Amino acid sequence: MCEDSTMVSPSGAVVEVLDSTTDGKKYITSEELQKHNKPSDLWISIQGKVYNVTEWSKIHPGGDIPLLNLAGQDVTDAFIAFHPGSAWQHLQKLFTGYHLKDYQVSDISKDYRKLASEFSKAGMFDKKGHGVIYSLCFVSLLLSACVYGVLYSTSVTIHMLSGALLGLAWMQIAYLGHDAGHYQMMSTRGWNKFAGIFIGNCITGISIAWWKWTHNAHHIACNSLDYDPDLQHLPMLAVSSKLFQSITSVFYGRKLTFDSLARFFISYQHYTYYPIMCVARVNLYLQTILLLCSKRRIPDRAYNIIGTLVFWTWFPVLVSCLPNWPERVAFVLVSFCVTGIQHVQFTLNHFAADVYVGPPKGNDWFEKQTSGTIDISCSSYMDWFFGGLQFQLEHHLFPRLPRCHLRSISPIVRELCKKHNLPYTSLSFYDANVTTLKTLRTAALQARDLANGAPQNLVWEAFNTHG
Structure with missing residues (x-):
């Protein structure tokens, strides 16, 4: 009573x-x-x-x-x-x-919490394996080869190969930065913070503070069009016609305006997708600078600024060592294009998954992660290439779990999804690209169709809407 x-x-x-x-x-x-x-x-x-x-x-x-x-x-x-x-x-x-x-507590939450408890008791969150050491050695080798090729060769081919090696190094460093940001890389919080700033800000020029700001929001509100910044790319890209309503980004605190310029770019996004990914790194540099210069509360702002300045010191110096401007521009473009492969990888995990509008809900955590993620199926010898993020659902469910365990828990997660009749989407790298392009093409045709009046567009929505 x-x-x-x-x-x-x-x-x-x-x-x-x-x-x-x-x-x-x-x-x-x-x-x-x-x-x-x-x-x-x-x-x-x-x-x-x-x-x-x-x-x-x-x-x-x-x-x-x-x-x-x-x-x-x-x-x-x-x-x-x-x-x-x-x-x-x-x-x-x-x-x-x-x-x-x-x-x-729902049945799926009970099972999820039981799994998390079992993984914890088994010490899996603390057993990081030797993957970090191997990755650091690999990155060091790539960076050394890049610098050697720039400084000690006069061959244009070697210079371009050096640019490609730098891009590949940046890809591997991004995976390490991701691990450090989730406190998976090092044994203590302080060392993870140091690693994040060193390999993120100093070597790639992308602030770990910016990454944490956006990435934490992405994990919490996976594939929410107005809460997840990883889907907010107007005017260049749109994964759903729901973005054509100029919804307000809760994350950025501004309207995502779908105007005539956005309609033009979106109408051809299935053609411009890969070129955009090749230069997407420029946007990350800009976002880093904007955040570090903003009035937002930024943890370790000074360290992030110093680390970013370190990058903008060594990288221009390295590029300036090339003999002429055409080679310098080509070197930068090659490094960006190779790293663009990683930007494609990131978008494959979410662009073609289900989307929604509105805030995330705490009582459907597992369900939202399954519907908003896509795994990339590959052989174990390719795990280095994807940095563990090919197991996107597993990572979203257990973001603190070191990547060396993701493959082993994949069958368990798959069975749990099957038990509760939830999607477990795993596609080959090729099929994931095709599905993503289809999603972008669908939205592109819907954007074009908007110019022909609402009735026709509503019919298109009824048969082709995504998410």
């Missing part, structure tokens, strides 16, 4: 509390919890216990975006995915004293 009462939260909001006389606990409903979804009044629930993370969001190591995107919800599955066991001890100081009255 419960008696209703009210109380005032620290932000001044009135909270309806249900005082249980049987167990002595205080309860609120999910409906009441949902009201606390603003930066100034931010509550979440983990395993039915309600926490006030309003102030914590300002210093949260993963940034405020994940907390804001899941505000007012039970976030147990997401919390398990992103945090080690040691994080649980820090929750108590944020506990409001209230529990979620209607807290329930």
Whole structure:
């Protein structure tokens, strides 16, 4: 038997509390919890216990975006995915004293949490293997060969080959930076942070702070058109006609305008896709500079700026060692084009998957990851080429799991998806490219069709809409 009462939260909001006389606990409903979804009044629930993370969001190591995107919800599955066991001890100081009255756990969440617990007990999150050492040696060899070819050869062919080796090195470094960003690479948080800045900012020129900012949002809101920045590429690319409604990007805080210029580019995106990927690196440099110069709170801003300046010192010096401007331009373009393969890899994992509009929900974590990701099937000897991210669903479900374990857990995840009648999409590299191009072509034809009036477009939507 419960008696209703009210109380005032620290932000001044009135909270309806249900005082249980049987167990002595205080309860609120999910409906009441949902009201606390603003930066100034931010509550979440983990395993039915309600926490006030309003102030914590300002210093949260993963940034405020994940907390804001899941505000007012039970976030147990997401919390398990992103945090080690040691994080649980820090929750108590944020506990409001209230529990979620209607807290329930779905069957798929029970299975997911059981899996995560088994992996943890087996020590899989801590066993990183020797892949990092092999990758570092491989990257060092590539960079050394590149520098040697530029400095000690007069052959144009060798210079272009050196540019290709630099691009390949950047690809492998990006995978290492990804591992460091997820705290998979090194044994401690501090060393992972150092590795991220060194190999990210210093060697590639792409800020690890920018990567974390966007990547954490991507993981939380996988394939949400208005919450996931990895799908927000107007005016150049659009994976769904839903973007033609000029929806507002919650991540960037601005409207994704679909105007005549965007319609023109989108109409031909299935032709321009690969050329865009070849120079996509330029956009990442620009995004890094814009973030580091912004007024946003950026962890380790000074270190990120110094690391970026290191890159913009050694890279121009290396390029200047080439004998003439045509070779310098060609060298840069070759390195960018080779790295463009990786940009294609990243988009294959999500562009052709299902999309949706709206915020992510904490109670369908597993479902959203399965519908929004595509694995790339390949032989084990090609794992180095994909950096483990060919197991995209496995990585999204267990982002802290070192890449050396992803292949071994793939059959387990596949069976879990089959058990709960959820999609497990795994395509060959070729088929993934074809499917992505079909998705882009469908949106391109829909963009062209918009100029012919709404009725015709609605028919097209009915038969061809994606996501």
